[in-house]
Amino acid sequence: GQSLEQPSEVTAVEGAIVQINCTYQTSGFYGLSWYQQHDGGAPTFLSYNGLDGLEETGRFSSFLSRSDSYGYLLLQELQMKDSASYFCAVRDRSGGYQKVTFGTGTKLQVIP
């Protein structure tokens, strides 16, 4: 089966940089995604890494190392509105179809 590990909570200061790590165990791995969810809201897609390396989208970057079964989400120039839960999610093959399994989420609190 699959397993994903990410920190449960992270606190960072406004304007700073924060890195949220994710390690995973799965077979038939395709890629790693990141989602943001504000309290009371729906998860929204942030990024997808299918290959090793860094993907950058504005203030957010995501990294994947397939050999280490590890990835991270990097948030720069933190803003108060970045306070949310962040989920890593692995896309893998299960029963002949691709499936996405979510981690337990990291609650990021940005403080002034």
Add this chain to the structure above:
Amino acid sequence: DTAVSQTPKYLVTQMGNDKSIKCEQNLGHDTMYWYKQDSKKFLKIMFSYNNKELIINETVPNRFSPKSPDKAHLNLHINSLELGDSAVYFCASSQAPGGYTFGSGTRLTVV
């Protein structure tokens, strides 16, 4: 112009009742999903349909029955509701290899 819309947004009902949640997507995606998010925010897949065909059916009580009349719709019917069914249920759609687009969620409270 909501991409994935699900109704109702809130649902409060008594134990033993039967209820349905509806979901529609206008993105032209082939695959739709139902996820359950519990009070600890754990997102767990329940079902997945690809072009109206059930492709993922996780270990879910058979009181839960999905139905996809066409690839733009995926409904969830729940029989004999139990207290433990209280959660937020999210519908989502995707077109591989892209990310998922989630609906706004249905907060189900069973009393």
